[in-house]
Amino acid sequence: MSAWNENEYxxxxxxxxxxxxxxxxxRTGLRFFILKLLSKKSMTGAxxxxxxxxxxxxxxxxxxxxxxxxMETLVDEGLVTVSSTEGVKKTYTITEKGKExxxxxxxxxxxINVNGFTVEDMLKEMGHNIRFIxxxxxxxxxxxxxxxxxxxxxxxxxxxxxxx
Numbered sequence: 001m002s003a004w005n006e007n008e009y010x011x012x013x014x015x016x017x018x019x020x021x022x023x024x025x026x027r028t029g030l031r032f033f034i035l036k037l038l039s040k041k042s043m044t045g046a047x048x049x050x051x052x053x054x055x056x057x058x059x060x061x062x063x064x065x066x067x068x069x070x071m072e073t074l075v076d077e078g079l080v081t082v083s084s085t086e087g088v089k090k091t092y093t094i095t096e097k098g099k100e101x102x103x104x105x106x107x108x109x110x111x112i113n114v115n116g117f118t119v120e121d122m123l124k125e126m127g128h129n130i131r132f133i134x135x136x137x138x139x140x141x142x143x144x145x146x147x148x149x150x151x152x153x154x155x156x157x158x159x160x161x162x163x164x
Contacts, residue, residue, distance in 0.1 A: 030062065030070060035079065035102045038094035042083050045071055045090065074098070 037043060037051050045067050053061040071092060074080040079098035084091045094102075133140075133150075140146050 030066065031074065032102065032105070034067075034070065034074065035094055035098050038080060038092060039099060039102060042091050042093040044092070048092070 033052060034048055037048055037055075043051065045064065048071075049062055049064065049067055071080065071090075075082060075092075078095060079101055080092045081095055082090045083093040
């Protein structure tokens with residue numbers, strides 16, 4: 001049985017998953033991100049850093065000081081191996097144990113999109129953000145700066161629509 005059991009956690013499942021993945025002091029979220037990337041293909045540390053930056057569209061670029069020590073830990077734990085070495089450059093590959101670890105601790109519906117986001121993904125995300133603003137419209141009434149920003153976004157979206 002996997003560590004993620006929807007019946008066991010019910011609606012609290014997402015919270016429990018968050019505690020497991022992003023628990024204090026374990027860099028657990030980073031660990032899953034790396035293992036998920038390596039489940040697609042073998043990579044060097046520099047490629048992992050670049051893939052994380054690309055996947056998050058530049059919002060996050062982990063430092064070498066957080067990646068390389070964690071890679072050593074993942075190798076020590078048997079979740080990753082060094083599949084080749086060129087000079088000082090190491091290429092990392094996920095092991096079967098690493099694949100099982102990811103499957104055991106990630107709920108089936110959780111997915112890190114290692115290929116980046118599509119326009120469709122972004123539109124869906126925009127829809128969620130708009131719903132959040134709609135839910136808070138009473139709280140932001142009278143805020144001229146926010147109104148100006150929304151007008152700016154409206155103009156930009158209208159330009160996109162006109163060019164379609």
